[in-house]
Amino acid sequence: MQVNEYKPLIVAFCCNWCSYAGADLAGNNRLNYPADVKIIRVPCSCRVNPMFILRAFQRGADGVIICGCHPGDCHYTSGNYYTRRRMALLFSMLDFLGIERERTRLEWVSAAEGAKFAATMNDFAETVAALGENKRLEDLRCKK
Amino acid sequence: MQRIGVFVCWCGSNIAGTVDVQAVSEALKTEPGVVFFTNYQYMCSQAGQDIIIDAVKEHNLTGIVVCSCSPRMHEATFRKTAAAAGLNPYMVEIANIREQCSWVHKDMASGTEKAIILGKAAIAKVNLNAPLTPGESPVTKRALVIGGGIAGIQTALDIADAGFPVDIVETKPTIGGKMAQLDKTFPTLDCAACILTPKMVDVAQNDKIRIFSYSEVQEIKGFVGNFDVTIKKKARFVKEEICTGCGACVEKCPMKKIPNEFNLGMDNRRAIYIPFAQAVPKVATIDPSACNMLKNGKCGVCSKVCTAGAIDYTQKDEFINEKYGAIVVATGFNPISMDKFDEYAYNQSKDVITSLEFERLTNAAGPTQGKLLRPSDLEHPHTIVFVQCVGSRCAACAEKGKEYCSKICCMYTAKHAMLVRDKYPDTEVYVFYIDVRTPGKNFDEFYRRAVEEYGVKYIKGMVGKVTPEGNKLKVRASDLIAGKQLNIDADLVVLAVAIEPDKSARPLATMLTASMDTNDFFTEAHPKLRPVESPTAGVFLSGACQGPKDIPETVSQASAAASKVIGLLVKDKLKGNPCIASANELMCNGCSTCANVCPYGAITYIDKEFPMFDRTMQTRRVAQVNPAVCQGCGACTVACMSGAMDLRGFASSQIIAEVDAICR
């Protein structure tokens, strides 16, 4: 009988112009990464409200990664700079709450970096899997 | 409650190979709102689209979820399909089960499982979708061209030719730009003035074109179709409408020792001047820093000799407000400063000159009437050394020069070398090069002619040091092919200096909220597919402001920019992107946080009256989003503290629904 291997649940927010396109490129090039990663498309990484991330953790996500255009390359000129600041604050708050720092990540992935996207997801999934299940923020009432 | 149809695409075996499409559609049928489900080999094909249209009609669907390839691929297709079926096109959501599922996961079980979750997320989102209609805004049918060089001239002429009024703003007293300073043009060697000045006259005579010379753009407000621009017309102390350009004032002006910018300081002009004979507009300008009358009220000669009575010492800067539908940037380039390259002794000897100075020295209208004489002693030079790539192709860590190739230098140096050998066969001409780059029609042939027919000595190597000694310039250089260090006694050294964008470009980009690269060249909307548009809607790029360019390339880009402008101006209304921010006025507390983060200045505040429970009215300050300016990034939605700001098409509730669906 097969051992039921633990699979982490990872939510990835990708901006439409760079990272989502980077994820598509990873697909075009058939670069594998774990199926545990589920991507949500947003117009810009600055659309990601910290609330969404907390919601994901509350609902049992084990890791959340936000991907945006490289600094200076934002389709909307400066959106990713806002993201960088907001996430710095959010991450330090999560740290304070005792959520392992490794469960959240902010990465810049351009539309040309399919390989980087796949590598990042592999690495992130591996890191999160090593941490195990997210128990601290999970709302058990949300469990079926 | 929505009535949702789910359509799972096989994409041949692209999806069906790793994802059990049947299982996906079966699994999704129990999701809330789903009333129809099916799967098909190619959803994007006509037959596939017909399935969708039929299903919409048959099952009264209000929302559509297509599980297929990336929305970047076929979202537009399926939106059109929805519209054809009578649905609002924004009631469609795509679950990307190809690029982000079947193509990256090898295992059927996990692929199928993920595809189901992605489908659920899309369904959860569609449940909260609302029909969206793009906003419309009117278009002012007038264009502004900033810069009056060959790029600006060509763009303006083409736009005017299509029947739209155009204004050119030029900082110098005349249009013409760098091309007016050139002597001959490669690779045909026709004279620059002969092909440029007729165009300048065309501009002057075209009743659709207004020229604001000696003027600057002061302020730009508004957005595509509706720019509101303030132009500062600097006081030239001469009434433009009256001046006939006869030049009597220039002749009589006693201030004779002002360095002449047009000849790059190699000769002098007067305090009142017309830059060159074919200037457009041909009117005099007084240089206030040199004019005695303006500085201390003593002189007034020009006013006495002007029979037209055009001189006006009391003239003030004038500000003009105008509305434009489109703006073309054509601010051009300049050679870089040689201060960090004084191993070539540019600052130590008059006989070390830049290529642009060389153009003036060989130009019949230049300081030497076209005779090639060295600036120091007006003797004919017998040995000339040309140095290529001065300040171009420098590494950032060298902390000087530019990293890019300036592109035009190889060709104009070949031209200079060839012309010298043609006119003065007794002259020895050396060209030191790193690489000779001549991609272009008839370009390499031209360079080979310089070598083979005219005997120009091309040496692979670089000049390391130029030392003035007596009336000679001692040039130390390497000849890499011969493996020698050369010492040449030259009479004239000509530096092919790197070019950089005009200094006015950076503040202009800020006014336009147009993006620039690290070298201050304007960035194009797409490097391959949208090369003449700026990412900022309604702003177009023409000429060297976007990157180094020669004349043929500049003119093609100028015409391309003009055609894009015409394409915009022929529209009566512009349709916007409906996925934009909007404030819930009942929740907005008027704090301005959203307006502060908006990169486009799309948010303004208005005072609005709201009915209260006690039937009185209360005035509150609330945010308003200009739908024509908002690009839909969503920065404001996160900044908003009261949660009033939301983004259509990517509403917080929709994204949370997706998160929930994924985490279920």
Place this chain on the structure above:
Amino acid sequence: MKVSYFPGCTLKNKAKILDVYARRCAEVLGVTLEEIDNWQCCGGVFTSKDEPGSKLSSVRALKFAFEKSQPLVSVCSACHNVLKQTNHLMQSDEAFCTKVNRYMAEDSAYDGSTQVYHYLELLRDVVGFDKIREAVVNPLKGRKIAPYYGCLLLRPSSVMQMDDPENPTIFEDLLRALGAEVVVSSMRNECCGGYVTMEKPEFAKKKSLDITSNMQAMGADMIATACPLCKYNLDKNSDAIPTVYFTELLAEALGVKEECDNA
């Protein structure tokens, strides 16, 4: 004002006059050069950062000045070059800095915060050329002097930061302040042949002649330098035009030359 002073080996021997004039002129201008205790030779040439051992004498001198909270001044171009480059490494290269401090094994570590001046920079940035112009009693009127920087004062320019490496003016400005007519030669920052003169005198002769003949052609009748080796090469290889230390010219203009010569 008091500054730490690193004379260097040559100034104690073959270039004594360079040192004597420098000290006396500094005094006239209100600066006391305090020779640091037990200084050791800088090594003459800055080789690579790969040889921390050869930089220890410089670090010792720098640290001495640091402990007295004084800038470190030298007159010899070679000493200045080695001191400045070493100090730069101590500031910018953490590995080098750590290694050196371990070698030294002293109570406190040194981090490169001493200000290193060449005597010319001291005159420009601390004393001020205007003040020197006022102090001149014996202007060098009618003397056509070509300043010669050599390579060590200016390069590598990113570290030395003395002036524009290709078209410097500090030396010219000083000579003008002394009342001399300055002859500018583009050869003023080319190498005289340096230490290779010992092994290949004919090569150094060629290099030196390139420089002196250019300066002569540009109209100079005297060359001024800060470097003993430059002076040796130029003087030895050219009879046509003399090379003097700039401190000698300074002493002459300030009216203290004879006093120094007699001392």
Place this chain on the structure above:
Amino acid sequence: MHNDSRKIADEIILRSGVNPRRCMKCGKCSGTCPAYEEMEYHPHEFVYMVESGEVEPLLNSKSLYMCLSCFACVDRCPRGVEPAKLVEAVRNAYLRQQDNKHMNADDVPAKLDDDLPQQAIVSAFRKYRK
């Protein structure tokens, strides 16, 4: 053999901190070098040969002791390659091998004259021996 010299070249690159790949082969270093005529291998060749791992000829060349350390090539290189630092590293690589030196102390007195500044002797010896 070839592997050996690649190894030495890599060591030289590492110790010098120079990135020879940045060179665009313009030859400006050799165009400006005051010691060019005395050198068998010239600054641009040092860069090229170290990059391609061909260091044996350089190690045994007298050119190493002709470099004046005047840094003209370093300052004028448009690519920031710093050839002089590479020459220095090659010289070190040679001198650090056992018994290698360019000059003996006994050879010096014959080369001196009365005026030669100490500075020259010290510099030369720093260059010629470990």
